[in-house]
Amino acid sequence: MSRSLLLLCLCLLSCGARAEVRLLTSIKPLQLIAAAVQDGVGRPEVLLPPGASPHHYALRPSDVQRVRDVELFYWVGEDLEGFLGKPLAGRAKPSVAVQALPGLRLRRFEAGGEAHETQAEHDQDHRPGSLDAHLWLLPANARVIAARMAADLAAADPAHAARYQANLDAFGERLQRLDARLSGELRAVADKPYFVFHEAYDYFESAYGLRHAGVFSVLGEVQPGARHVAAMRERLQRAGPSCVFSEPPLRPRLAETLTAGLPVRLAELDAMGAALEPTADGYESLLDTLARDLAACLNAL
Numbered sequence: 279m280s281r282s283l284l285l286l287c288l289c290l291l292s293c294g295a296r297a298e299v300r301l302l303t304s305i306k307p308l309q310l311i312a313a314a315v316q317d318g319v320g321r322p323e324v325l326l327p328p329g330a331s332p333h334h335y336a337l338r339p340s341d342v343q344r345v346r347d348v349e350l351f352y353w354v355g356e357d358l359e360g361f362l363g364k365p366l367a368g369r370a371k372p373s374v375a376v377q378a379l380p381g382l383r384l385r386r387f388e389a390g391g392e393a394h395e396t397q398a399e400h401d402q403d404h405r406p407g408s409l410d411a412h413l414w415l416l417p418a419n420a421r422v423i424a425a426r427m428a429a430d431l432a433a434a435d436p437a438h439a440a441r442y443q444a445n446l447d448a449f450g451e452r453l454q455r456l457d458a459r460l461s462g463e464l465r466a467v468a469d470k471p472y473f474v475f476h477e478a479y480d481y482f483e484s485a486y487g488l489r490h491a492g493v494f495s496v497l498g499e500v501q502p503g504a505r506h507v508a509a510m511r512e513r514l515q516r517a518g519p520s521c522v523f524s525e526p527p528l529r530p531r532l533a534e535t536l537t538a539g540l541p542v543r544l545a546e547l548d549a550m551g552a553a554l555e556p557t558a559d560g561y562e563s564l565l566d567t568l569a570r571d572l573a574a575c576l577n578a579l
């Protein structure tokens with residue numbers, strides 16, 4: 279190694295020590311929570327590209343490298359991003375599986391009931407009885423995750439400890455106000471029927487008194503059999519005017535077949551906030567957008 283290259287490396291190392299803490303999250307919603315805590319100090323990174331499902335993701339070598347390099351790493355845990363188990367074992371620095379944080383309110387997928395009769399055909403992550411890993415959709419859980427991030431950031435970067443704490447407090451206060459507003463707005467649509475293609479919203483629903491009428495489980499692009507489709511259409515027919523929500527980026531091909539000729543509105547819900555920027559209020563936008571998209575469809579029935 280030449281002398282100038284060596285000097286450059288030394289400079290980069292020492293500059294790195296003074297620069298912002300590199301915080302990486304597995305999925306967008308965790309990045310949005312981190313952005314609230316790091317506001318004005320640093321910019322959190324995210325591993326999964328927009329539109330990628332944490333249920334089925336294959337890490338690239340560059341992803342593995344990022345996971346190993348960053349100072350702080352957050353993921354939901356084994357119940358969501360199982361693909362991270364191995365790369366995290368090779369990581370020297372600590373990482374936080376937020377599903378294990380004390381104070382988090384966790385749900386399990388319910389067993390039985392008509393709404394879940396097709397669940398068994400869905401993937402492993404949504405089986406009745408298993409942990410519902412979409413835990414970021416409960417404002418109280420976001421607050422717990424943010425508190426842990428603020429503590430970790432303050433330890434890694436004591437110079438900004440007061441700022442992280444102030445950001446955390448402000449985030450908590452904004453969440454309280456948002457929560458109160460959404461409770462009011464969603465009460466009006468609580469009794470209107472809707473169906474989802476992905477059982478990802480149970481935390482959000484539990485917070486606002488909502489409940490989906492059913493889940494149309496489809497495994498990726500695999501078309502279910504004719505009998506299965508007929509059974510799903512029958513449930514839609516019985517429900518009367520209702521909304522069916524798919525998730526961006528792709529509307530299942532099944533959606534059109536399923537709803538043709540029925541008084542059903544097709545719309546989208548995005549549990550991942552794929553289109554949102556990691557700004558200080560990004561997490562609030564995630565909840566707000568979910569509420570708005572739900573209400574817009576249900577109010578139009």
Ligand SMILES: [Zn+2]
Nearest residue numbers: 333476477478
């Ligand atoms: Zn899911």
